Amino acid sequence: MRESLPIAVAQLDARPQELDGNVARGSAAAGEASVPLLLTPELSLTGYDLRDATATVACPLAAGEPLPGPFAALADISGHIVVGLVERGPDEVPYNALVLAERGRVRHVQRKLYLPTYGMFDEGRYFGRGERLQPVALPNGWLGGFLICEDFWHPGLAYVLAAAGADVICVAAAAPGRGVWQGGEHGDFASAEAWELIARTTAALYSVYVLLANRVGVEGGVSFAGGSLIVGPTGDVVARGSSHGPALLHATLDPAELARARRPAHHGRDDRPALVARELQRLGLAS
């Protein structure tokens, strides 16, 4: 049985390899938010542009075990926090990972499934690809799913989470800003509008909450675009971060609002995952 769930989205800066400072930023945001669930951006504890340092900052993660090394300081946080860091897998491969932690202990690890390796992105050179998508129980009876940045641009993944019953899709991103000359409707970057379009469409199609935590700050010549979002299950924007500077967005996930959104929209009720799976198989796309 779902109950109301106060949540927050922390739009944070992070410095590459400055683990203690990044942990301090995450802890400070959690203290200020003081909610049962806080979402932070992709690689929020390690910084994004790690390159050869990727292996250096990677750490082993196991469900039920304490977060290792400098990340252990997150044990002081009273609620659940979702943080981005580099997992060192049992195969010694580094994975871009999102971790749900409760009082400093790992509850769930989601590896990034799609590693952008084009244009300015080079993730396939440094990270291994995740292979599984698993919804996870969140506080107060909610079921969540985690996606990392590029994963959100592959709508089949949000579909899988929604079909598995997720009520809230949490997206952690480190999306760079582009289109400064044109500007965006709500900030400095025109590129933020595509993110908002995807977030609102996903929320409306599947009648789910979408939480998007995007980075701010600068690494090299790249400015991260901020524009974090909390989108309600009808596709309405509940809260939006600016395009520059850290921010803390608040909302309360409301079971009644979820029910209201799902009552007139029968897409979820009528959806047929078995049909999709069967057709993917028949077309030779799922083997």
Add this chain to the structure above:
Amino acid sequence: MMNPEARRERLGRVIGGVTRQAVQDSGSAGVVLLDAAAPESGLGYEWCAAALGRERVLAAPAPGAWLSVGTASKTTLLLASPAPAALFPLGDIYGSALAGLCPPWNPPAPIRDLADAAGGPEALDAALRRWADERRPLPEALAILPAPAAALVRDALFANRFARRHCGLVPKLSSRTPGIDLWE
């Protein structure tokens, strides 16, 4: 969204953020503007000073660790080899657009010659934009120029490949930025 003042503020905010971080990451005392007499330098000074404070922006070299700042536009970085600098804050803004922000238009001689052949700075930048930002094949991108101008621009792009790849830090503003994700 198209308000010129808002655009200027937006560009200054993003470029200033990159400049501030570059100074911090390099451990520099501030920046020193090369080409201090150029019109674009005024804009560079304005944005750097807003990000760092006026005392950390110099118009002439001084003792100590100062980050060198060039005023080359995207047009110049694509087609010519500007004097080396650690940072090109205006390097993702086309020359004709820059002229709208800080007139008059003041390109290096080779760029002026190419613009004259192309039918003006806007025509030259329109062709470059089709290639660099819209990712059209080069012949298609340059097809909007007179044939002799297209040949000159093609030759200049070819000759400048090395300098374009190894230019200094350029704040990313557009879909493809020299030194970040424009490798042709």
